Amino acid sequence: MEPINDANCGWLHGIEKRNQAERIKGSHTADYLIVGAGITGLSAARQLGKLKPNKKILIVDAQRCGEGASSRNSGYLVESTLNDGFVSNKKLEGYREKTNMYRNGIKAVKNFIDNHQVECDWNECGKYYASSDIKDKNRLIEFSKTLESIDINHKLLNESDLKNRLGTNFYKTSIYTKGDVMLNPAKLTRSMIKALPNNIRLFENSKLIKWNKSNKIINCFFENGSVATSNIIFCTNGFLNSLKINSNYSFPLLLTASMTRPLTNDEFKSIGSPKEWGVLSVRPMGATVRLTADKRILIRNTAEVSASSTLNQKKMQIRKQLHQSGIRKRFPSLSDGIIESTWSGIACRSGNATQIFQKKDNNIYIAGCFNGSGLGLGTLFGEQIANKACGNETEEIKLIEKSKSPNWIPPEPFLSLGIRLRLMKDRFHAASDT
Numbered sequence: 001m002e003p004i005n006d007a008n009c010g011w012l013h014g015i016e017k018r019n020q021a022e023r024i025k026g027s028h029t030a031d032y033l034i035v036g037a038g039i040t041g042l043s044a045a046r047q048l049g050k051l052k053p054n055k056k057i058l059i060v061d062a063q064r065c066g067e068g069a070s071s072r073n074s075g076y077l078v079e080s081t082l083n084d085g086f087v088s089n090k091k092l093e094g095y096r097e098k099t100n101m102y103r104n105g106i107k108a109v110k111n112f113i114d115n116h117q118v119e120c121d122w123n124e125c126g127k128y129y130a131s132s133d134i135k136d137k138n139r140l141i142e143f144s145k146t147l148e149s150i151d152i153n154h155k156l157l158n159e160s161d162l163k164n165r166l167g168t169n170f171y172k173t174s175i176y177t178k179g180d181v182m183l184n185p186a187k188l189t190r191s192m193i194k195a196l197p198n199n200i201r202l203f204e205n206s207k208l209i210k211w212n213k214s215n216k217i218i219n220c221f222f223e224n225g226s227v228a229t230s231n232i233i234f235c236t237n238g239f240l241n242s243l244k245i246n247s248n249y250s251f252p253l254l255l256t257a258s259m260t261r262p263l264t265n266d267e268f269k270s271i272g273s274p275k276e277w278g279v280l281s282v283r284p285m286g287a288t289v290r291l292t293a294d295k296r297i298l299i300r301n302t303a304e305v306s307a308s309s310t311l312n313q314k315k316m317q318i319r320k321q322l323h324q325s326g327i328r329k330r331f332p333s334l335s336d337g338i339i340e341s342t343w344s345g346i347a348c349r350s351g352n353a354t355q356i357f358q359k360k361d362n363n364i365y366i367a368g369c370f371n372g373s374g375l376g377l378g379t380l381f382g383e384q385i386a387n388k389a390c391g392n393e394t395e396e397i398k399l400i401e402k403s404k405s406p407n408w409i410p411p412e413p414f415l416s417l418g419i420r421l422r423l424m425k426d427r428f429h430a431a432s433d434t
């Protein structure tokens, strides 16, 4: 899969265009090369620049820096995910550790924002897991017990609470969790580019085509140049597979999202003038829906296996209609045609919803595969993989390394077939909530 971004992301339209982009030309040497300049790579670069001020550190991206999934996501910085099956204490302990890791992720983003005085529409407004089917109430009650036992501040809500808070009577049952943050991902990512230390050199539109290791040096080849580096850190997330890195442990999924223009005052009043909110579906493959601070509605309700990282216009139009129908179901008072932008992005998944954090072969490091929660974990894993590459063992690394690694997954064509079947099943069960 080629890393190609479409030009339609609503978050990116709202921030200023960057004009400078240096490409790799000729031969370079480096002490450290970071491949992939999304949230993870930028966080690794920031930390490495701090720890190794006198070393030569390069970061490269195949596209414009940070304009992949890192700017195209829904902007949920989460403390918890909805998982089932916590029937034994052992599993509960695993969930507690996972939550602690998410909390470290939130802390890492918060520290970054405070240290660099970043403005990214940060709102500690929590999030909702909601369903339009009252049958999901029992599942949420069970989940509430899990949250209770690991001290996650939450509240079960019914239809009328939800109508007041969200401005729609679509949802019948929900859990509100308090510790999550809504933000603007493009503003966050852009601020990470601005915060790169001076000793970091950034190359864009420079795709790593192939690489090999000879003696202790890693030789990396680009269209118009090369880099010979003593250490390499791979932060290419959904594109790890394309570089044949940990191919049997993660896979890319193509997601699409749409964002409306800001609602007019009348439209906003027609939905009850609610405060900013974010809803995740109780059912896998159900819709993620947000009302942003500037009164836009964002919806993401598709996920698919794809050979390419963008969709042609016709396919994108079909996804947009699905987004439109999702908005119509929730907000019948709003007219069609208010969607302003529709885009795609590549997320990285593993079979068992775990992440990759790995030192491989002495001077090769990998961080990625965040299963749709990369805002916090990408920042955390990026900073910590830089620590790892410098030989610093931290408490955060201990916690990350304690968690499970991704399961082995079968090669193609079995992989795509298996994912398609799973997505089809999830889509069927979530049909009412897309």
Ligand SMILES: Cc1cc2nc3c(=O)[nH]c(=O)nc-3n(C[C@H](O)[C@H](O)[C@H](O)COP(=O)(O)OP(=O)(O)OC[C@H]3O[C@@H](n4cnc5c(N)ncnc54)[C@H](O)[C@@H]3O)c2cc1C
Pocket (backbone or CB within 6 Å): 003, 035, 036, 037, 038, 039, 040, 041, 060, 061, 062, 063, 064, 065, 066, 067, 068, 069, 070, 071, 072, 073, 074, 075, 076, 077, 078, 206, 207, 208, 209, 235, 236, 237, 238, 239, 243, 255, 256, 257, 300, 344, 345, 346, 347, 348, 367, 368, 369, 370, 371, 372, 373, 374, 375, 376, 378
């Ligand atoms: C639509 C959507 C909604 C999401 N919603 C959320 C959310 O609400 N909350 C959340 O936490 N997460 C969410 N995610 C996931 C989140 O966006 C990712 O986990 C996060 O962006 C990962 O950051 P990253 O830096 O690891 O990867 P990316 O942002 O994907 O960056 C990887 C970079 O590597 C570059 N690259 C790839 N191959 C090469 C190569 N050969 N040479 C050089 N560079 C290369 C790419 O161009 C890219 O810029 C969502 C994702 C999508 C797509």
